[in-house]
Amino acid sequence: MSVLFTPVRLGPLTLKNRLVMAPMGTCLDNGGYITDDTVAYYRRRAEGGVGAITVEGCLVSADTVGPEPRICGPEYLPGLRRVVEALHGRVGEGADVTVGVQLMHPGRQVVDGPSVAPSPVPLNSASPVPHELTVPEIERIVADYARAARYAEEAGYDYLEVHGAHGYLPSNFLSPQHNHRTDAYGGTLENRARFSVEVARAIVAACDLPLVWRLNGTDAEPGGFDLESAVAVARMLEEAGVASISVSSGTWLTLQQTLAPMSVPRGHMRPLVRAVKQAVSVPVMAVGRLDDPELAENIVEWGEADMVLLGRGLIAEPDWPLLVRDGRRDELRPCIACNACVDLVGRGERARCSVNPEVGRERTWEVEPAARPRRVMVVGSGPSGLEAARLARLRGHEVSIWERDAELGGKLEVAGLAPSKREVLRFREHQARRLTALGVEIHTSAPVSAGTVAAERPDVVIVATGADPLVPPIPGIDGPIVHDAQRLLRGEIAVGPGTRLVVVGGSATGCETAELMRARGAEVTIVEMRGSIGRGIEAITRRQLVRQLKKDGVEVLTRATVVGIEPGVVHWQEADGTPHSIEADLVALAIGWRPTGSDVTTGLELGEGIEVRVLGDADSPADFVRAVNAGADAGLTV
Template structure:
């Protein structure tokens, strides 16, 4: 039965510049994490395969090439940061060959291929030595007139190279702390020459670049601008000025479309919005631009589902929608939506771990909900020639993914879960308001297992005796983790409760709550945010030098903004050493100086988990083959669990 998405305007064609799009779905740059197009041959193949698969699924337009513009610095100066490329990709000797392969792969599948031109601001260049960023105090270099003129010509050269390589268009990255945005913004452009001051002069650099590009590429090459609709930053331009900038760009006759976004590189929201924000939350702002402009408007911003994409287009909020993390989660999203199978789309949970694994921890890219993403150049898991009876003990993220993968390979799989619901700790975390998307993913996994015929026994604990007597060929222990209770005197007092029990509604807390944070990712912030939602007065003590050190800049702003707005207090480098009635004692982790915290009614532990691996140990020598994965091996995050499930599924 059709869900209406396939028959709606999302799948109607539209012309943008020189591109006749088959539908309204565009994929903005986001695949660089899966492989560097200009790196090794293996990396290039990985990224090209990633884009090819999504074009074959039916995406109409892939702006997949992160095109960093050359960064002219004096000899010996070392720019820092994610976008601090010195030699721009367009000047690499392999640019045309690699870009052509990307374009050919996308175009052969019926989609259009374009590139984004990026010059990250403050690395080290800026108009006035200012950054729209209170979390970065590095002082940038102020461009002079000659350097500005160099940039204008370099942008034009880059666009011409993109056209020569066979791409269908380019997009200027004039948002999210790009150099072009720093010139547009009254917060960061304080120049007193012809490139600063009023809006017309602040817009001059962007218009000079666009005119130079047009002189190089002509009128038939698609050129667009990605623009912050509202900077949402003190001293920055607001929505009215954003509309005025957009109107001036259209009037120049140099742009074919406008790509409307919100957010920045560090704030709340960041430009990669987390699950703390509603789906398509800012599309009504894009609607203002769609009504005001005659050129097509693209909107990207937490459009996490096919239904949301369809709604944005149907309601006239945008002509085209950009979807990035949603197609990390499911590379077949477009095909499934077009085929009336939206319920089969693997949902994105919006954690941004796909980014932070790479940017914060330097690990290989991984999507939390889809361990296959980024491996499109590898053959998919094959059907087994030797089906085996497999028991998966535990139905958390690791157990669910492993069970489905093994069943897809042809094994006969049973799942024993001691609770009455699947999901493990992910189910508990879903009780927090901002984690509602977790429940969507668990529901998807349940439907997936049912369609594969996996036997799921709820309320059945996998004891060593029962498992050994059942005679399975393989046993995979995915029993998760129990709450960690730190070795602190007084931690067993009745007013000290576990954060998971608070989320489940099993524990009552008083009006003033002290949260003991001993976990480096999102759990303490989630529990503190839930307590704030309940109207509690919250203080959080972290022993680490920073709040949630494994949560990167693209995600940290949302929970911190929520807690700040609720009046919560967060202190760092404070290690709780004793809990007593009426007071909590902490010591500075560096100096050892003791402090007392009084007046709290409850203490809530947000201390992560400890592996629940007893079953694996007890099964030694009692079953033919056993494995352990997920939190039962070492408590980590969802992406760790699902990636371990994928690797194990290949080996059984």
């Protein structure tokens, strides 16, 4: 048996395995109250065999404004209790899932409402200066944590976790960069840790539940909280009665550490958790893209941590524990760390997932057998087409999928060629395996014509052909040095060291083209009409990608409009009309997309009696999440 599925102690509790669902915001609550959708979301993860679930951060102070659930008054107890009852009722392998709840105070990291901090240091130049907490106010917040702990115990939770990381209030106190106090709560490390220690002691005194403390191993900020300090604070927290330390890293200013995009290697926090594990005697939890089973096993086997946290991995694949335990690892739906779930919640929208359309609608999700099996022909194999084919086949339809290119995936294939986007190919490969296992007829290098449809005699044609590149009427755009960016990504156009490349358009495709071509040695310039590049890319991924492009020497021209292209030169002008020119051996167009659905349906000349559905980019260019969900909706209802 894998070490991941051996029991582990958490204070007086025994967890059935060493896999813990990490607390992650969902925005499925309603005004701070737990909803049926929230309960269904956690129930689905419990069904997947995880040993413990830490319910997302709940606000402990009544004057805090945020999208999170609340645990600051008795009126919130019924909803909080329903989660526990639902999860304790999911009996698997003879043991209920262990259920905890995270207690949090965001401090200065709020979108609205009071912003408070140990010192009046704003989060960034666009944020308000937070109110500097007085000692009586600090004491009141400590009491808020203790009261919330009692509410959690009354609601039936098995354990508690304090969010003491990621720049939230306890973490903000710990930071020498942002805590400039000169009283008992600032200055030395012991003083900066005083707030955390007082909160821990207050909770331990207020209830009988074991307490987990989420602690940054480092803030990953210059002059911020570092690993040496984290080790010392972990010891202080253990002495204060904390039953386990959960080691993470990063703040809102370094979210590429906290919620690492796909360009960051798995297990990037291992040195942090290893150092804390060696310093304390209580069990330690590891996190940081640990959804690779072998990696998770190694961390426990080698004594680096006692438990492994799964966050985004369980959003993408709720059955991760059972599939790994039963030796069915090839069936795991991969989390590609695209951070779409994080991006949506960060904007106050309900959690969704790029690879799992069930997320956020677990309460109503049901794959029902079709009342009448039909012949379904899916034209195009991008995210929409793949998901439509999968679910239609699961419902009992006879399904075929047709792709004009040699590989399934549509734009996934091209996007996956960029160094920072290789993970998307894992989803393409997973879907291809699932379709093959389900018996879907797969046709590649197979453009569809009216004759193809006539020969197949489908009842339903699902058009998921994606979108074609947009080509604006720029003088010289049809010249010999100008190519669609996808041709460069595919390697159809030779680009090597010293090639002077101008990328017209700084959206996702433009940035990915610049990234790959720069890696091949080209001298790259991005020309973008708007004020910044990377629009349409999830915020954390975008920040990381743009930073890397600039570090690699890619020149970026914003508020710049290309007005003409000639052999060897690109003419552009600033917003005020000031003209400029750039020498260029090649020009890559990455300006936007034009839906192809109407072109395809017109060309097929579909006869009467054939139901036609146009999905995803073929209908209207959209993001990955909307594309997959559109495919799911079609597959569920066809």
